[in-house]
Each structure stands twice: as structure tokens, then as C-alpha cells.
Amino acid sequence: MISAKVDINQLKDKLSNGDIRTLARALTLVENDISPAEDLLKSLHINRNIPVIGITGPPGAGKSTLVNSITNRLCELHKKVAILAVDPTSPFNYGSLLGDRIRMLKHFNQPNVYIRSVATRGSLGGVSGRTLEMIDVLRSSDFDLIIVETVGVGQSEIEIAGLADQTILVLVPEAGDEIQHIKSGLMEVAQAFVVNKADREGADSFANSLRKMIKEQHQMMPVFKTTADKDLGIDELCHWILNSKVSHGDRNTHFLVDQAIKLIQNKRMKGIEKAEIFNLIKDRQFEGDFNMYRFVEQWM
Ligand SMILES: Nc1nc2c(ncn2[C@@H]2O[C@H](COP(=O)(O)OP(=O)(O)O)[C@@H](O)[C@H]2O)c(=O)[nH]1
Ligand SMILES: [Mg+2]
Structure with a gap:
């Protein structure tokens, strides 16, 4: 305790x-x-120069495998890496990486990888709970890079874009249908795309149609092809991660404004649990004089 x-x-x-x-x-x-x-x-004392890389995408796309492979490569380059896994579908699947970390511990006094999974609770104060604050704690330590894995379902890939300096969207060749989804909005949240499971059929044509779409929208995001479980395509991706600079100025201001709003929201929503509201409403909605405006007054 x-x-x-x-x-x-x-x-x-x-x-x-x-x-x-x-x-x-x-x-x-x-x-x-x-x-x-x-x-x-x-x-x-939060070091804002430590890059935070968001890795998002649908469940099973290979995000954790990719993070694992990227981290191994970054370790070879003597980088100290922190990983936050915000994934309710698989809270912890960095087994092999942890194995490496234990091995590393034997050889060095200091581990170069720190892995932490973030619990996602039922609080209404944001899907990823206290991720922003946890990132800032990591930024107060001495990492070279912080990687945040979030599972991209609905709003969460947009949320991670508000937390990370660079967001990488991981897709698989079968995701052809999702192109429409990407078109409507995701272009703004991702700074790079990864077509993982490039060992599967259709990877080339999917990557090409992504590139075409990016060009049509007058954007410049790179598209990488990786086979994460075989460490293929990882060098190019790591090179991009280490060398692409966050454009400061406008984006940075918007980014900080979003963070401020998120923190204010979280603070105001403190102690308010969806489950509690559910239970209260479940009982009261059938009362003849139930009034939503009077009901919410107790939290104002
Ligand atoms: N064929 C193939 N399978 C992969 C590749 N990358 C990951 N996988 C497998 O895809 C599954 C889901 O991977 P995981 O990293 O847990 O996905 P996540 O849910 O996005 O984190 C696992 O069985 C991986 O071994 C790849 O490049 N090719
Ligand atoms: Mg995962």
C-alpha cells in the first residue's frame, strides 16, 4: 500500500x-x-520535447506486435522507451517484450523499456481516463520516446490524436472497406499510416490506394508496409518516428487548448460515475414527475 x-x-x-x-x-x-x-x-518538470507517439487502429491489426518490434529496434539504437497500453480488449500482451526486458535487466543495471497498461474505467471523464496525466509523469522521467497504444474504435483514435505528438494509424490489407471511414475524418488525426500484415494478399494494392487517397486530399502522410511479427518494414518506420519533427506553432496551440479542455472536463466530472447515474435513472425514469433538468442539478 x-x-x-x-x-x-x-x-x-x-x-x-x-x-x-x-x-x-x-x-x-x-x-x-x-x-x-x-x-x-x-x-x-515536464519535458515537452520527449516525443509521444500514438499507435492506434482496430483490434487485431497488430498494434502490440508492432510496438514490440519498434521497441526492440529502438533499444538497439540505445533509446530509452516507455510504453502505455490503453487497450481494454487486451490489457497486456507484451509478453515477449517483457522477456527481453528481463534479459536486458541481467545485462545492464537499468532497463531501457518501461511498460505500463492503463485501466479504462467507467468514468465519464474521457475514454482513456488519466492517460494524459500519466504521459506527463512519463515526460518527467528520462525517456527518449513514449509510445501509447490505443485501440481504435469510434472516438478513441481521435482522442489519442489529442494526446500524442504523432499518431500512427495501423490498418490491415482486409481493411479496404474502412477507406470510407478514413476519408471522413481520420486523415486529420494520423500523421502516418501503417499497412501491417503485409505478408497477406492485397497489401500492395491497399497501400497504393491509401497513397492515392492521401494525394487526392493534398496531404503528405507516409504509408508504411510492415510485417510486424517478422520485424519487416520496421527500420523505415523507426526512421520516420525518430526523424519527423512535430510542427509547432498552430497545431501545438490547438493541442494544448484541447488538453486544457480535457483536464477541465475531467476535473468537473470527478466523482461522477456512469454506473451510478444509470442506477438512479433506471429507478426514477418511471416516476411521473421525473424531470431531467432537476435530476442533473445535484451534479452542478
Ligand atoms: N500474418 C501476420 N500476423 C500478424 C502480423 N502482426 C501481428 N500479427 C498477428 O495478429 C494478431 C493480433 O496482433 P496484436 O498485436 O495483438 O494486435 P492488436 O490488437 O492490434 O494489438 C496476433 O496473433 C499477431 O501475431 C503480421 O504482420 N502478419
Ligand atoms: Mg494490442
Whole structure:
């Protein structure tokens, strides 16, 4: 259990020195909003130059496999990598990576990979809960790169675009039908596309039609083809990840405004659980004088 007394300055210093235990502890405090999470967040020295790469896409597209492969390559390049997995469908499937990490621990004193899965709870304050705050805790440590995997269903790929500097959308050759879906909106959220499972039929034609579509919309996003479980196409993708610079200025301001709004929303929605509202409404909706406006007043 976490003791009530936490020395914030000590926590902060250890965090910036890359102490893994302290990092795990700080993340737990922040994820569960346990005091002094709020004071800790306010005192953090957050390094905004550490790139946050969002990896999103439908379940089963190979995101975790891809993250695994990318991370192995980045480790070879002596990068220190943090991974946040926000995936309710498979909370933790970095087994092989963890195996590497354990092996690495034997050889070095400091592990170069930190993996953490984020619980997605029923709170209404955003699908990904406290992901933004957890990213900022990671940014206060000494990583070279932070990778966030989110499962792309509906709104979540748009949400990750509001958290990451660069978002990579992972698709599979069978996703031809999803092109329409991409056309309507996803173009704005992804800075790069990956056609994974390139070992499967139709990968080339799918990648080409994606490229054509990007060009038609006067965009410049690259399309990579990967076979993640065989580490193919990973070098090119890593090269892009390490060398593409986030355009600052306008996008950055919008990005920060979105974050501010998200934090205000989360704060206002604090303590409000969908399940609780469900139970209340379930009972009261049949009362003759049920009035939604009076009902919501108690949370205002
Ligand atoms: N054929 C093929 N299978 C892959 C490839 N990448 C991942 N897979 C498999 O696809 C399945 C789903 O992968 P996973 O990484 O868990 O997908 P996620 O849900 O997007 O994270 C697993 O069985 C992987 O082994 C690939 O490039 N080719
Ligand atoms: Mg996954």
C-alpha cells in the first residue's frame, strides 16, 4: 500500500533521475488520483520535447506486435522507451517484450523499456481516463520516446490524436472497406499510416490506394508496409518516428487548448460515475414527475 506521507520533492527528483520504482509509484498515484497526485502533477518538470507517439487502429491489426518490434529496434539504437497500453480488449500482451526486458535487466543495471497498461474505467471523464496525466509523469522521467497504444474504435483514435505528438494509424490489407471511414475524418488525426500484415494478399494494392487517397486530399502522410511479427518494414518506420519533427506553432496551440479542455472536463466530472447515474435513472425514469433538468442539478 502507498503510505499517506509522500515527499513530493523527493519523488520529483527520483523521477527525473529515471528511478523506475518511483516512476511506477507516481503513475499509480496519478492513475488512481490518490493524494498527492494533484500536487505532484503541479510540481512536475515536464519535458515537452520527449516525443509521444500514438499507435492506434482496430483490434487485431497488430498494434502490440508492432510496438514490440519498434521497441526492440529502438533499444538497439540505445533509446530509452516507455510504453502505455490503453487497450481494454487486451490489457497486456507484451509478453515477449517483457522477456527481453528481463534479459536486458541481467545485462545492464537499468532497463531501457518501461511498460505500463492503463485501466479504462467507467468514468465519464474521457475514454482513456488519466492517460494524459500519466504521459506527463512519463515526460518527467528520462525517456527518449513514449509510445501509447490505443485501440481504435469510434472516438478513441481521435482522442489519442489529442494526446500524442504523432499518431500512427495501423490498418490491415482486409481493411479496404474502412477507406470510407478514413476519408471522413481520420486523415486529420494520423500523421502516418501503417499497412501491417503485409505478408497477406492485397497489401500492395491497399497501400497504393491509401497513397492515392492521401494525394487526392493534398496531404503528405507516409504509408508504411510492415510485417510486424517478422520485424519487416520496421527500420523505415523507426526512421520516420525518430526523424519527423512535430510542427509547432498552430497545431501545438490547438493541442494544448484541447488538453486544457480535457483536464477541465475531467476535473468537473470527478466523482461522477456512469454506473451510478444509470442506477438512479433506471429507478426514477418511471416516476411521473421525473424531470431531467432537476435530476442533473445535484451534479452542478
Ligand atoms: N500474418 C501476420 N500476423 C500478424 C502480423 N502482426 C501481428 N500479427 C498477428 O495478429 C494478431 C493480433 O496482433 P496484436 O498485436 O495483438 O494486435 P492488436 O490488437 O492490434 O494489438 C496476433 O496473433 C499477431 O501475431 C503480421 O504482420 N502478419
Ligand atoms: Mg494490442
